[in-house]
Amino acid sequence: MIYRVNLTVTPLENVKLPMLSSKVIKYLIASGQFLSELKELVLSEQKYKQIFISNLEMDGRRLLNYYKEIRANTVLKGFISFSHESLSPTFFSNNYNMFKTPYGKFYVNVSRVDIMDIRELNTEIEKNINKNIKITFKTPLILSPKLLLPPSLKEKFKKVSNIITTFPPPGLIVAYAYNLYCSTFGKKYIEEKEFKLATLVNGLTVVTGYNLRPLTVEIGKSKYRKERKTRGMVGWMEFDTHYEKLKKKIMKYLLISSYLGLGRSRGIGLGEIMVDFISQDKKTNSLSHISL
Amino acid sequence: MIYRVNLTVTPLENVKLPMLSSKVIKYLIASGQFLSELKELVLSEQKYKQIFISNLEMDGRRLLNYYKEIRANTVLKGFISFSHESLSPTFFSNNYNMFKTPYGKFYVNVSRVDIMDIRELNTEIEKNINKNIKITFKTPLILSPKLLLPPSLKEKFKKVSNIITTFPPPGLIVAYAYNLYCSTFGKKYIEEKEFKLATLVNGLTVVTGYNLRPLTVEIGKSKYRKERKTRGMVGWMEFDTHYEKLKKKIMKYLLISSYLGLGRSRGIGLGEIMVDFISQDKKTNSLSHISL
Numbered sequence: 001m002i003y004r005v006n007l008t009v010t011p012l013e014n015v016k017l018p019m020l021s022s023k024v025i026k027y028l029i030a031s032g033q034f035l036s037e038l039k040e041l042v043l044s045e046q047k048y049k050q051i052f053i054s055n056l057e058m059d060g061r062r063l064l065n066y067y068k069e070i071r072a073n074t075v076l077k078g079f080i081s082f083s084h085e086s087l088s089p090t091f092f093s094n095n096y097n098m099f100k101t102p103y104g105k106f107y108v109n110v111s112r113v114d115i116m117d118i119r120e121l122n123t124e125i126e127k128n129i130n131k132n133i134k135i136t137f138k139t140p141l142i143l144s145p146k147l148l149l150p151p152s153l154k155e156k157f158k159k160v161s162n163i164i165t166t167f168p169p170p171g172l173i174v175a176y177a178y179n180l181y182c183s184t185f186g187k188k189y190i191e192e193k194e195f196k197l198a199t200l201v202n203g204l205t206v207v208t209g210y211n212l213r214p215l216t217v218e219i220g221k222s223k224y225r226k227e228r229k230t231r232g233m234v235g236w237m238e239f240d241t242h243y244e245k246l247k248k249k250i251m252k253y254l255l256i257s258s259y260l261g262l263g264r265s266r267g268i269g270l271g272e273i274m275v276d277f278i279s280q281d282k283k284t285n286s287l288s289h290i291s292l
Numbered sequence: 293m294i295y296r297v298n299l300t301v302t303p304l305e306n307v308k309l310p311m312l313s314s315k316v317i318k319y320l321i322a323s324g325q326f327l328s329e330l331k332e333l334v335l336s337e338q339k340y341k342q343i344f345i346s347n348l349e350m351d352g353r354r355l356l357n358y359y360k361e362i363r364a365n366t367v368l369k370g371f372i373s374f375s376h377e378s379l380s381p382t383f384f385s386n387n388y389n390m391f392k393t394p395y396g397k398f399y400v401n402v403s404r405v406d407i408m409d410i411r412e413l414n415t416e417i418e419k420n421i422n423k424n425i426k427i428t429f430k431t432p433l434i435l436s437p438k439l440l441l442p443p444s445l446k447e448k449f450k451k452v453s454n455i456i457t458t459f460p461p462p463g464l465i466v467a468y469a470y471n472l473y474c475s476t477f478g479k480k481y482i483e484e485k486e487f488k489l490a491t492l493v494n495g496l497t498v499v500t501g502y503n504l505r506p507l508t509v510e511i512g513k514s515k516y517r518k519e520r521k522t523r524g525m526v527g528w529m530e531f532d533t534h535y536e537k538l539k540k541k542i543m544k545y546l547l548i549s550s551y552l553g554l555g556r557s558r559g560i561g562l563g564e565i566m567v568d569f570i571s572q573d574k575k576t577n578s579l580s581h582i583s584l
Contacts, residue, residue: 148463149495160496160534167499167529169461202494203441204452207459207506208523214501231500237459242452 002050002184002259004081004114005035005092009056013072015104019218021056021063022269025078025108027101029053034099034108037091038082042267048183050083052261055139055269062139062272064217077111081259083184116259118185125251128277132208132240133251135173136274140215140232142264143168147175148198151191164264166214166233170241170250171202176262177253184256200246210237219268232263232270238278251277294342294476294551296373296406297327297384301348305364307396311510313348313355314561317370317400319393321345326391326400329383330374334559340475342375344553347431347561354431354564356509369403373551375476408551410477417543420569424500424532425543427465428566432507432524434556435460439467440490443483456556458506458525462533463494468554469545476548492538502529511560524555524562530570543569 009024017024028034029042041051055062056076063076070076096109145165149157165172175198182189212235219228241247254275263271301316309316320326321334333343347354348368355368362368388401437457441449457464467490474481504527511520533539546567555563 145495145497147495148491150491153492153495157496157535163496163498163534165497165499165531167461167502167531169459169463169494171461172494199440199442199491200445202461202464203437203439203445204449204455205437205457206455207457209506210459211505213503214499239457239459242455243449 001085002081002083002116002118002256003087004079004116004259005110006079006112006114007077008109008111009076009078010107010109011070011072011074011076012098012105012107015070015072015106017056017063017066017070018103019065019220020268020270021066021076022053022078023220024056024101024103024106025080026053026268027103028099028108029080031101034097035080035091037084037088038080041082046183048180049267050180050184050260052081052259052266052272053269054078054080054272062269064139064215081261083260114259116255121252121255124255125248128251129244129247130280131277132238132280133247133254134236134238134276134278135254136236136276137212137232137234138272138274139270140217140230140234141168141173141262141271141273142230142232143172143176143262144264145172147179147194148172148202150195154191164231166231167212168233169202170205170207170237170239171198171200173262174198174201174250174253177257178249180260180262181253181256184260197246197249200243201241201250204243204246205239205241207237207239211235212237217270219265230265230270240280293377294373294375294408294410294548295379296371296408296551297402298371298404298406299369300401300403301368301370302399302401303362303364303366303368304390304397304399307362307364307398309348309355309358309362310395311357311512312560312562313358313368314345314370315512316348316393316395316398317372318345318560319395320391320398320400321372323393326389327372327383329376329380330372333374338475340472341559342472342476342552344371344373344551344558344564345561346370346372346564354561356431356507373553375552406551408547410548413544413547416547417540420543421536421539422572423569424530424572425539425546426528426530426568426570427546428528428568429504429524429526430564430566431562432509432522432526433460433465433554433563433565434522434524435464435468435554436556437464439471439486440464440494442487446483456523458523459504460525461494462497462499462529462531463490463492465554466490466493466542466545469549470541472552472554473545473548476552489538489541492535493533493542496535496538497531497533499529499531503527504529509562511557522557522562532572
């Protein structure tokens with residue numbers, strides 16, 4: 001099962017949020033004060049870990065590069081998503097309380113829990129198979145293009161490290177989602193399968209519309225007070241894949257990522273996405289290309 | 293040699309331009325009235341043909357979806373690019389004149405001829421090897437993602453035809469430019485080489501900035517007065533590729549395309565691009581990604 005625990009987070013005094021604002025919820029769990037069963041997962045250094053901690057939201061917007069003070073009693077929203085096989089019966093027992101953090105005092109309350117049952121995904125997929133897939137990137141998506149290299153060349157380009165693209169093609173997005181899917185459900189990750197998947201998605205996917213832009217975010221200060229930044233993509237992209245068998249897989253992997261996010265730094269709320277299925281617009285689809 | 297023949301095109305009466313406005317220049321050549329040595333190339337149905345006919349420009353903008361009347365004596369700009377091994381000495385002899393077309397009377401004048409010597413490309417490339425590559429898409433780029441499929445799967449997906457993506461990853465752009473390069477210089481096109489090239493470019497390229505959007509253009513009416521439209525991408529994209537040997541190839545292929553365009557319908561002025569090399573901004577490049 002995958003859970004999304006929706007929270008309201010209310011500062012009880014005027015506070016200055018950390019960069020990123022997700023660190024408030026992260027601190028609560030990491031310090032063992034809140035949903036302590038997740039502490040280990042939050043602190044884990046595992047690459048495709050099955051947890052997502054959102055940034056805090058005010059007036060419908062995630063607070064990323066936010067320098068201003070938040071006034072006491074402002075209701076902020078956030079969520080934690082994770083996959084778990086068997087939560088203890090007392091998991092949600094301590095589900096509202098007042099907490100002290102290095103960023104100030106907060107009242108935190110579980111407002112709703114969404115549960116995704118992987119066994120019900122197929123119904124959702126069948127129902128929407130003729131629609132376009134729309135991904136909304138609510139916070140910057142941080143992806144290395146190197147995930148698109150064939151297994152045979154990964155060793156050769158090992159020294160090319162830490163490269164991030166702000167224009168990830170659909171195949172790169174799906175390759176990441178496949179990795180996360182394998183890690184979440186303990187499926188065997190196969191490098192060749194990932195490469196073939198990414199290549200096919202790139203070769204058979206038509207992006208029909210988008211509104212995307214690169215965005216730089218500050219993710220805190222290092223020990224030496226040097227600013228640390230990263231740069232990713234926000235906005236939305238709508239597409240269709242012209243191979244039903246492949247499209248079903250894409251839908252499955254992306255639905256998992258609609259809970260657990262995409263790309264790096266999901267543990268601090270980057271790569272938050274929404275996935276929607278959109279009826280194909282007759283007008284757009286009739287645009288055929290005629291060579292002149 | 294690759295030539296770009298820059299023209300001024302001045303209507304001698306009020307005219308309504310065709311969709312697309314490139315058809316004025318195309319008509320002049322196809323009817324044998326102007327630069328008649330190019331007639332055969334203009335009429336050829338060859339896929340990667342080495343000619344580009346631009347749309348007409350007014351006030352710095354290419355006229356695409358343009359319904360209004362153009363007033364007499366408005367100076368419009370345009371160009372024809374092509375590769376040719378040995379132009380006849382009289383090629384430019386009839387280089388200004390008044391012409392009748394189905395769209396009205398025009399005075400056409402060759403204002404400047406730019407010549408690209410392929411042998412001098414390497415100097416240009418060496419000089420700019422440490423810079424980012426910036427492509428400006430002046431008119432919609434029309435590309436099928438299928439160029440990214442591995443040769444072994446092209447047959448299987450043969451029936452998936454006429455699909456166009458508005459979000460072409462760098463590898464797709466470079467794959468097309470490679471095809472055009474082979475066709476232009478009579479080099480042997482190798483499918484496996486194209487696939488490896490596209491895959492490596494996608495895997496090692498970091499897009500650092502962009503401002504792109506999909507754009508639908510009307511490309512005329514069919515016999516049955518049905519509108520014909522196509523949809524591509526306009527804007528700009530800046531990127532770097534982290535493998536020098538590969539980057540040199542990319543630069544070479546794209547410089548050819550800066551004369552001859554990219555993608556489908558270059559013969560009517562779609563896929564017009566500009567290529568610039570931009571000093572890498574220290575600020576942008578210091579953005580390293582740190583996992584938290």
